[in-house]
Amino acid sequence: MIARRYLLPGRGEGFIFLVATIATGAVALGVAALVIVMSVMNGFRAELFDRILGLNGHAVIQGYGGKLEAWEPISARVRQLPGVTKATPLIEQPLMASFNNRVEGVLVRGMTMDDILGTKVMTENVKAGSLRDLKPGGNTVAIGARLAEALGARVGDTMSLISPQGEVTPFGSVPRIISYRIVSIFEVGIYDYDKAFVVMPMADAQTLLSLGNAVGMVEVVTTDPDKVGEILGPFADTVRPVAVINDWRSTNSSLFEALVVERTVMFWLLAIVILVAAFNILSSLVMLVRAKTRDIAILRTMGATRGATMRIFIFVGTVIGAAGIGAGVIVGFVVLNFREAITGGIARLTGAQLWDPSVRYLTELPSKTDPVEVVGIILLALLLSFLATLYPAWKASSTDPVEVLRYE
Structure with a gap:
């Protein structure tokens, strides 16, 4: 009851109430910032992980010089390994594309039709046309939306x-130029892929690159991406004479390691915001204790123990922190829910593009909230709020009623 009364401003305590309100707002901002940033970082990693592995598999067995001749027995043997769910041939080759006097660097990707239609990252993100119109031998291709x-x-x-790799003539080597009809445009959501990918049936890619029956690599999908090294490790020595195994971690190691470092640094930097808010709680309680010194002395003479006095001010400070935490969580989820509209509105107001796909890899601002992390943020904020109450509460409990009421 006493703590509840102290939470409301009394006569001449407007400034103390203002400081407490600022402390609540600071806690709310800190918690909201942590929830938003951690959710965006988690979403960024999850989206990159799903889209990159959805296109490239968990590992590739790549032939030396970009050419793998005897790929059928390798594909058959790797499919028999425990933990391997899929092994398919793949061709990837950087070339040049030309249309209406425009020239762009592209990455030609030759895949079997079953693999093309089974890649959900592409089939679920077709913007125009249909991937089923790709016909082996029909000189048809599907291209990324940014390339289009x-x-x-x-x-x-x-x-x-x-x-x-064209024809050799008496005047030198002449590049091979072949025309293809665009039957589909897709957008997987990763800028670099959408800007470069040209997908065609395997047979057409082999003809374009004069590979015969050879392929560039065998793409492997496993039951657990985190254990791909253990699953394919025993097979590395077998294929070493003709190929090398590269998994998703070695191919994208710098990107995912940078995300981990950035995520950790952002967490602790934003945790400092909550720490600053906790100091605001401490300062407001110190002022409250000074303002209520006479009340505390009277309570002590009426039989209130030091522990009871401490509990009053610990409760006051914790309620201030809890109110800020609740408001921060609500604000965080609201911002995450309307993140696209918010970034779009800010971009229109400022004229600056806040989410540039060419820099951020993904075409949209991602979000994935981890309930465990949210609970951790709430507990961290509660702990800091509680610790901020200890000194003012101890100061209040150590008030000597004799000294305070001597001249009353």
């Missing part, structure tokens, strides 16, 4: 692919 924008191409247009 750069070239100014649409479904039904014909683009040219330029391969340096």
Whole structure:
């Protein structure tokens, strides 16, 4: 009851109430910032992980020089390994694409039709046309949405692919230029892929690159991406004479390690905001104790123990912190829910593009809230709020009623 009365401003205590309100707002901002940033970082990693592995598998068995001749027995043997769910041939080759006097660097990707139609990252993100219109031997391709924008191409247009491995003539080597009809445009959500990918049936890629029956690599999918090294480790010595095994961690190690470092640093930097808010709680309680010194002395003479006095001010400070935490969690979830509208509105007001896909890899601001992390943030904020109450509460409990009421 006493703590509840102390939470409301008394006569001449407006400034103390203002400081307590500021402390509540500071806790709310700190908690909201932590929830938002950690959710965005988690979403960024999850989206990158899902989209990169959805296109490239968990590992590739890549032939030396970009050419794997006897890939069928390798694919059959790796499929028999425990933990391997899929092993399919794949061709990837950087080339040049031309359309309407525009030239762009592209990454030609040759896949089997079953693999193309089974890649959900592409089939679920088709913007125009249909991937089923890709026909082996029909000189048809599907391209990324950003590449289509750069070239100014649409479904039904014909683009040219330029391969340096052309025909040898008396005047030197002539690049091979073959025309392909665009039957589909997709957007997987990763800028670098959407800006470069040209997907075609395996047979057409082998013809374009003069590979015969060879492929570039065998793509492998396992039951657990985190254990891909253990699953494929025994097979590395077998394929070493003709190929090398690269898993997703070695291919994208710098990117995912940078995300881990950035996530850790951002957490502790934003935790400092909550620490600063806790100091605001401490200062407001110190002022409250000084303002209530006479009340505390009277309570002590009426039989209130030191422990009871401490509990009053610990309760006051913890309620201030809890109110800020509750408000911060609500604000955090609201901002995450409307994040696209908020970033779009700020971009329109300032004229600055806040989320540039060419820099951020992903075309949209991602979010994935981890309930365990949210609980951890709440507990951290509660702990700091509680610790901030201890000194003022101890100061209040050590008040000597004789000294305070001597001249009353």
